Amino acid sequence: MAGVWVKLEVGSDGVALITISNPPVNALAPAVIAGLKEKYTEAMNRSDVKAIVLTGDGGKFCGGFDINVFAEVHKTGDLKLLPDLSVELVMNMVEDAKKPSVAAIHGLALGGGLELAMGCHARISTPEAQLGLPELTLGVIPGSGGTQRLPRLVGLPKALEMMLMSKTIRAKEGKVYGLIDDITSPDDLIRVSRHWALEIAERRKPWINSLHRTDKLGSLPEAREMLKTARQQAKKMNLHMPQHQVCLDAIEEGILFGGYAGVLKEAKVFNELVLSNTSRGLTHVFLSQRATSKVPGVTDIGLKPRPIKVVAVIGGGLMGSGISTALILSGTHVILKEIDSGYLQKGLKAVESNLQGLVKKGSLTQDKLKKTLSLLKGVLEYSELKNVDMVIEAVIEKVPLKQSIFSEIEKVCPPHCILATNTSTIDLNIIGDKTNSQDRIVGAHFFSPAHVMPLLEIVRTEKTSPQVILDLMTVGKAIKKVPVVVGNCTGFAVNRTFFPYAQAAFMLVHLGVDVFRVDRVISNFGMPMGPFQLQDVAGYGVALAVRKIFASAFEGRTFESDLVDLMVESGRNGKANGKGYYLYERGSKPKPDPSVQAVIEKSKRRTNIMPGGKPVNVSDQEILEMILFPVLNEACRVMDEGVVVRASDLDIASILGMGFPKFRGGLVFWADTVGSGYIYSRLSKWSEEYGGFFKPSLYLEVRAKKGLPLSMTNLAPSEAPRARL
Numbered sequence: 001m002a003g004v005w006v007k008l009e010v011g012s013d014g015v016a017l018i019t020i021s022n023p024p025v026n027a028l029a030p031a032v033i034a035g036l037k038e039k040y041t042e043a044m045n046r047s048d049v050k051a052i053v054l055t056g057d058g059g060k061f062c063g064g065f066d067i068n069v070f071a072e073v074h075k076t077g078d079l080k081l082l083p084d085l086s087v088e089l090v091m092n093m094v095e096d097a098k099k100p101s102v103a104a105i106h107g108l109a110l111g112g113g114l115e116l117a118m119g120c121h122a123r124i125s126t127p128e129a130q131l132g133l134p135e136l137t138l139g140v141i142p143g144s145g146g147t148q149r150l151p152r153l154v155g156l157p158k159a160l161e162m163m164l165m166s167k168t169i170r171a172k173e174g175k176v177y178g179l180i181d182d183i184t185s186p187d188d189l190i191r192v193s194r195h196w197a198l199e200i201a202e203r204r205k206p207w208i209n210s211l212h213r214t215d216k217l218g219s220l221p222e223a224r225e226m227l228k229t230a231r232q233q234a235k236k237m238n239l240h241m242p243q244h245q246v247c248l249d250a251i252e253e254g255i256l257f258g259g260y261a262g263v264l265k266e267a268k269v270f271n272e273l274v275l276s277n278t279s280r281g282l283t284h285v286f287l288s289q290r291a292t293s294k295v296p297g298v299t300d301i302g303l304k305p306r307p308i309k310v311v312a313v314i315g316g317g318l319m320g321s322g323i324s325t326a327l328i329l330s331g332t333h334v335i336l337k338e339i340d341s342g343y344l345q346k347g348l349k350a351v352e353s354n355l356q357g358l359v360k361k362g363s364l365t366q367d368k369l370k371k372t373l374s375l376l377k378g379v380l381e382y383s384e385l386k387n388v389d390m391v392i393e394a395v396i397e398k399v400p401l402k403q404s405i406f407s408e409i410e411k412v413c414p415p416h417c418i419l420a421t422n423t424s425t426i427d428l429n430i431i432g433d434k435t436n437s438q439d440r441i442v443g444a445h446f447f448s449p450a451h452v453m454p455l456l457e458i459v460r461t462e463k464t465s466p467q468v469i470l471d472l473m474t475v476g477k478a479i480k481k482v483p484v485v486v487g488n489c490t491g492f493a494v495n496r497t498f499f500p501y502a503q504a505a506f507m508l509v510h511l512g513v514d515v516f517r518v519d520r521v522i523s524n525f526g527m528p529m530g531p532f533q534l535q536d537v538a539g540y541g542v543a544l545a546v547r548k549i550f551a552s553a554f555e556g557r558t559f560e561s562d563l564v565d566l567m568v569e570s571g572r573n574g575k576a577n578g579k580g581y582y583l584y585e586r587g588s589k590p591k592p593d594p595s596v597q598a599v600i601e602k603s604k605r606r607t608n609i610m611p612g613g614k615p616v617n618v619s620d621q622e623i624l625e626m627i628l629f630p631v632l633n634e635a636c637r638v639m640d641e642g643v644v645v646r647a648s649d650l651d652i653a654s655i656l657g658m659g660f661p662k663f664r665g666g667l668v669f670w671a672d673t674v675g676s677g678y679i680y681s682r683l684s685k686w687s688e689e690y691g692g693f694f695k696p697s698l699y700l701e702v703r704a705k706k707g708l709p710l711s712m713t714n715l716a717p718s719e720a721p722r723a724r725l
């Protein structure tokens with residue numbers, strides 16, 4: 001019986017089984033919490049109940065507090081929407097009750113789910129259950145006593161690791177550390193848990209209230225030292241986010257003044273954090289990432305994904321080898337096709353070295369590497385592709401070459417085979433122009449390195465069939481990517497939106513701003529690195545290849561600089577040859593190279609755009625805005641043209657494809673914290689000073705003038721008199 005309910009069943013043994021149901025993860029929605037309170041009251045009042053076993057329906061214990069309620073609080077600012085889980089339920093009704101509770105855990109116990117289980121007097125688990133307190137990933141801290149009970153159950157070092165790094169553990173590890181009391185098979189879970197509950201009630205097993213324990217906390221000086229080190233590490237790793245330090249504050253309070261004081265402090269700071277920008281941003285990201293799997297006209301029309309067992313990858317270069325790596329890692333057979341044995345060997349070796357990299361990092365065993373590699377086969381002839389379910393073409397960005405490959409694969413591959421291209425810029429209709437298979441042509445745009453980067457842009461044309469899109473989404477998920485379905489245009493969603501990013505950085509340098517200052521400002525904002533270091537790392541080839549494509553597609557709003565050409569002329573290839581804007585030496589951090597100034601000066605003389613020949617005087621804030629607002633402006637056009645299904649898809653794509661800071665909620669979400677009016681006014685001013693590159697789009701102008709958010713993609717006709725709807 002699916003649905004939202006809490007059930008109480010009393011057995012002849014005198015154990016009340018309380019089961020919660022709220023598919024798919026039994027999240028603690030307000031109705032579930034109310035149901036739990038009601039059933040606990042009933043269990044306490046009934047004379048035939050000696051003990052309680054608490055469990056979840058559908059093979060899962062509980063995935064934590066209902067995250068949708070956080071979103072509701074963010075929308076309304078109303079903290080009263082948060083029910084009192086911590087004191088009223090976990091502490092008063094469960095832990096301090098006169099009858100003992102045992103948590104019967106299967107599937108998962110995360111966040112509030114694990115906190116509820118820790119309020120019980122014992123925890124019995126199936127071996128596979130995932131246990132953790134991942135609240136910090138949502139910008140909050142454990143808010144139902146987790147900051148107090150976890151250290152008391154597993155000791156401070158393990159608790160700090162699990163909370164600060166949002167690390168989940170399996171039941172076996174949980175048992176070693178004392179979080180789990182016994183492990184049993186799923187079939188025996190309820191029986192064993194009932195037995196434990198009765199044993200506790202009859203005092204044959206200890207009746208333990210975790211909050212009152214101190215035996216695992218260590219001495220005060222030890223705890224202080226550990227918290228101090230944790231604070232320093234958290235500060236270094238989470239510069240922009242408050243929740244790590246706040247979590248440590250709550251833990252410290254409990255160590256100094258006892259578990260109850262800790263619970264009260266935790267509740268207070270939890271409520272403050274829920275309203276923080278970080279929590280707003282991270283909650284938005286959690287829900288938006290899940291929303292990407294809902295594509296109208298694709299996932300809501302009753303289609304079932306077809307099995308994709310064998311995939312051919314054409315081209316064994318950087319992208320092709322990365323894509324092959326990702327596919328074989330998830331158990332898919334891959335046929336890698338190259339043009340001659342030299343290239344083929346290189347491609348196969350590249351896949352192997354990608355896997356070796358994972359072995360070095362400890363995420364793959366040597367044995368698994370062998371098994372994984374056995375799924376890869378190299379071929380030189382198209383005739384070898386006659387039994388594949390999908391082809392992913394990943395050759396260089398040349399239209400005639402891609403067109404001839406698509407004609408070949410159309411001839412040889414079976415009629416159900418999906419014909420995908422990994423192009424990052426070329427129009428899919430042009431690639432498939434010489435075929436009669438437009439309905440099965442689709443873009444599978446991976447980001448480099450393809451076996452590491454999480455984003456997969458799935459590009460559809462007006463003709464791509466929903467079945468093909470659904471199949472590719474399913475493959476994307478199987479290889480642990482986040483697929484985002486986008487429309488067909490130059491650069492698709494991510495490269496199109498971010499083309500002004502590098503160009504604005506060039507413009508600032510040509511206006512006299514220091515390259516390293518630009519990079520500093522951008523990385524201080526939270527991007528993994530600045531635009532110039534990014535060019536060094538990505539290689540200048542990409543920048544040179546796409547420059548012309550963008551200039552012709554986005555005429556009148558591009559900025560042309562020959563700086564990259566001059567860099568290459570002067571023997572700089574970026575990280576590839578150790579010399580770019582920065583110097584790269586093995587084992588040390590990139591160092592700014594002062595000698596690059598000569599190259600920059602030469603390029604600046606050629607464009608000669610500094611007003612009055614003098615460098616412009618700009619603040620760090622202006623640098624940030626002059627780089628990111630043109631990106632937002634292009635994002636507006638992307639939304640206006642319907643390239644993305646919803647604004648939040650662009651948030652996810654910007655985070656996963658470009659490293660836009662997650663805690664800011666993604667590009668458009670961040671823009672709406674800044675305000676459309678302000679963005680419009682700045683771009684208008686710069687467009688007067690510096691030209692069309694900054695000219696605000698109509699989509700932005702309409703929203704700015706009405707004071708509406710940029711994420712509002714569909715406006716009523718009366719609100720959008722001149723913009724497209």
Ligand SMILES: C[C@H](O)CC(=O)SCCNC(=O)CCNC(=O)[C@H](O)C(C)(C)COP(=O)(O)OP(=O)(O)OC[C@H]1O[C@@H](n2cnc3c(N)ncnc32)[C@H](O)[C@@H]1OP(=O)(O)O
Binds near residue numbers: 113
């Ligand atoms: C007071 C407390 O301290 C505060 C809290 O408890 S905050 C919440 C703490 N819990 C978490 O952070 C867990 C969040 N959830 C997850 O990490 C993952 O969803 C999971 C590991 C449970 C399952 O992952 P996976 O199997 O890949 O499925 P996933 O697509 O993520 O989730 C399935 C559905 O459950 C929903 N869901 C998962 N956890 C949820 C939660 N805590 N609240 C509401 N919905 C949740 C997802 O939104 C998704 O919905 P959809 O079907 O409409 O898209």
